[in-house]
Amino acid sequence: MSLDEKTIQQYDVDCLLHSWSVQGKTPRPVIARAEGIYLYDTGGKRYYDMSSQAMNVNIGHGNQKVIQAVKDQMDNFASIGVGWATSVRSELAKKLLDISSDNMGKVFFxxxxxxxxxxxLKIARMYTGRAKVFSRYRAYHGGTSGAGHLTGEPRRFPNEIAGSAGFIKFFDPYVYRDNLGFDSDAEASAYYLKALRQQIIFENPGNVAAVFVETVTGSNGIIIPPDGYLQGLRTLCDEFGILLVCDEVMAGFGRTGQYFAYQNWGIKPDLVTFAKGVTCGYLPVGGVIVDKKIADYFDDHVFSCGLTYTGYAAGCAAGVATLAVYEEENLIQAAVARGRLLGEILEDLKARHKSVGDVRYIGLFSALELVRDKQTREPLVPYGSDPDRLMPKINGALRAKGFCCATHNNNIIVAPPLIITEEELRAAMAILDEVLFTADQWV
Ligand SMILES: Cc1ncc(COP(=O)(O)O)c(C=O)c1O
Structure with a gap:
C-alpha cells in the first residue's frame, strides 16, 4: 500500500511519537526520494541535505554499491546468531581496526x-572495577539510560528523575563562549585540564573508571578542542589509570578529514564508540573499538555484553561496502579539500553578518554561532530556551529556500555529505547567506 501525501502527514501526526519535542500538529513535508546530497519532497521540491540528515549520511543518499552489497547479503541471509562466524562481520571488524590507531585490539558491534x-560504559567499569565516569556538559552521547546519563546537555534531565549517582560532569574547552582571553591553544588547554585534574582528585581518582568526550563536540555546536587539550587529557587519564573514551559517533568516518577525529591530534584512546558514518544510514550499525589491553583482559574474564543483533550481517555488509566507498572515492581527502572551501565561506559570512559571532570548522563539520552582539558575545537565544522561537524561524526560512540543516541552541550546524562538489557547496551556502540577513535584523 502506498499512501497519499495527506494521509502520510495525518498518520505522522496521529500515530507517531517524535523525538525530543512537544508533539504538536504541524504537518511535516513528505520525502519522496533522496539522491546524492539532495532530498526531494512529494511536491518535487529539492533540498540540499546540509547536515547529512543527523550528520550520518556521509557518503550521500542512494549509493548503489552499498545498496547492492546489502541486497547480496540479504539474498544469502540477513542475520545470523552469535554462535557463528560470518564473512562480513569478520571483514568489517578487521577493516575498522585497520583504520584505527595501532593500539586497538577488538570490536564489539x-x-x-x-x-x-x-x-x-559497561566495558570501562568491568575492566577497571571502578564506578564513576566523567563526561562534559555540552555533550550528547545518546538517549538510552546510561548514554543519557553521560549526556551533559538538557536531554539528560529526564534520566535524572531516577537519580544519577556516579555520573560527574565537567566543562568543555569552549574557548569562544568562555571568552577568557587566552593567548594560545596551549594556555587554553592548560586552563581546562587544570580544572578537570582538580575535579578528578576531589572525586577520588581511584573510583573513576573513564572520561568520556565527544572528540569534537557535535550537535552542541562543533566545539573543537584547542591543540594540546586531547593530548593533555590522555596524559591526565594515564596519571590516574582512568580510561579515555572518544565518542566518534558523529565526528568519525571522515567528517573531520580523518577516519576518526582523534587522529587529528595523534592520541590513542582506550575505547572508541562509533555508529552513523560506518554505514551512513543504509542500515543501522554502531559499536565499540577497544584497546588491546582491554581486549586481552576479556581473554579470561567474561565479556558481559550482548545483543541479538550484534554484528547483524546485512548491517555489516553495508559497513564493508561503505568503507570501500570512502576509500574508492577518496572521501577523506575530499572532506579536507571541501572543508577548506567551507572554512573560507564561513569566515566571509562571519565578516559580513552582524548575527554571526563565531564560526568553527574542521573538515566538513562546522557551526555558525549566532549572537545578539558580536562584542559581548551574547547568544541570539539563551542556553536551553528560545522563547521567541528564533532558531526554528531561521531553520524554517532555510528549509523554504531548499537548505536543510540541524540547529541546536544558537548554532547552525553545516555538515554536508562528503561527496558535495565545490559548485554545490557554493550554491547551498549562498542560500544560508541570504537567510542570515533575516537573523541580522534581530540583532
Ligand atoms: C556524539 C554522539 N554520540 C551518540 C549519539 C547517539 O547515537 P544514536 O542516535 O545512534 O543512538 C549521537 C547521536 O546523535 C551523537 O551525536
Missing part, C-alpha cells in the same frame, strides 16, 4: 550510537 556508549 551494536546497532547505534547510544548502545555503543552504553556498552563502552
Amino acid at each position: 551494536t546497532l547505534g550510537g547510544a548502545e555503543a556508549n552504553e556498552n563502552a
Whole structure:
C-alpha cells in the first residue's frame, strides 16, 4: 500500500511519537526520494541535505554499491546468531581496526550510537572495577539510560528523575563562549585540564573508571578542542589509570578529514564508540573499538555484553561496502579539500553578518554561532530556551529556500555529505547567506 501525501502527514501526526519535542500538529513535508546530497519532497521540491540528515549520511543518499552489497547479503541471509562466524562481520571488524590507531585490539558491534556508549560504559567499569565516569556538559552521547546519563546537555534531565549517582560532569574547552582571553591553544588547554585534574582528585581518582568526550563536540555546536587539550587529557587519564573514551559517533568516518577525529591530534584512546558514518544510514550499525589491553583482559574474564543483533550481517555488509566507498572515492581527502572551501565561506559570512559571532570548522563539520552582539558575545537565544522561537524561524526560512540543516541552541550546524562538489557547496551556502540577513535584523 502506498499512501497519499495527506494521509502520510495525518498518520505522522496521529500515530507517531517524535523525538525530543512537544508533539504538536504541524504537518511535516513528505520525502519522496533522496539522491546524492539532495532530498526531494512529494511536491518535487529539492533540498540540499546540509547536515547529512543527523550528520550520518556521509557518503550521500542512494549509493548503489552499498545498496547492492546489502541486497547480496540479504539474498544469502540477513542475520545470523552469535554462535557463528560470518564473512562480513569478520571483514568489517578487521577493516575498522585497520583504520584505527595501532593500539586497538577488538570490536564489539551494536546497532547505534547510544548502545555503543552504553556498552563502552559497561566495558570501562568491568575492566577497571571502578564506578564513576566523567563526561562534559555540552555533550550528547545518546538517549538510552546510561548514554543519557553521560549526556551533559538538557536531554539528560529526564534520566535524572531516577537519580544519577556516579555520573560527574565537567566543562568543555569552549574557548569562544568562555571568552577568557587566552593567548594560545596551549594556555587554553592548560586552563581546562587544570580544572578537570582538580575535579578528578576531589572525586577520588581511584573510583573513576573513564572520561568520556565527544572528540569534537557535535550537535552542541562543533566545539573543537584547542591543540594540546586531547593530548593533555590522555596524559591526565594515564596519571590516574582512568580510561579515555572518544565518542566518534558523529565526528568519525571522515567528517573531520580523518577516519576518526582523534587522529587529528595523534592520541590513542582506550575505547572508541562509533555508529552513523560506518554505514551512513543504509542500515543501522554502531559499536565499540577497544584497546588491546582491554581486549586481552576479556581473554579470561567474561565479556558481559550482548545483543541479538550484534554484528547483524546485512548491517555489516553495508559497513564493508561503505568503507570501500570512502576509500574508492577518496572521501577523506575530499572532506579536507571541501572543508577548506567551507572554512573560507564561513569566515566571509562571519565578516559580513552582524548575527554571526563565531564560526568553527574542521573538515566538513562546522557551526555558525549566532549572537545578539558580536562584542559581548551574547547568544541570539539563551542556553536551553528560545522563547521567541528564533532558531526554528531561521531553520524554517532555510528549509523554504531548499537548505536543510540541524540547529541546536544558537548554532547552525553545516555538515554536508562528503561527496558535495565545490559548485554545490557554493550554491547551498549562498542560500544560508541570504537567510542570515533575516537573523541580522534581530540583532
Ligand atoms: C556524539 C554522539 N554520540 C551518540 C549519539 C547517539 O547515537 P544514536 O542516535 O545512534 O543512538 C549521537 C547521536 O546523535 C551523537 O551525536
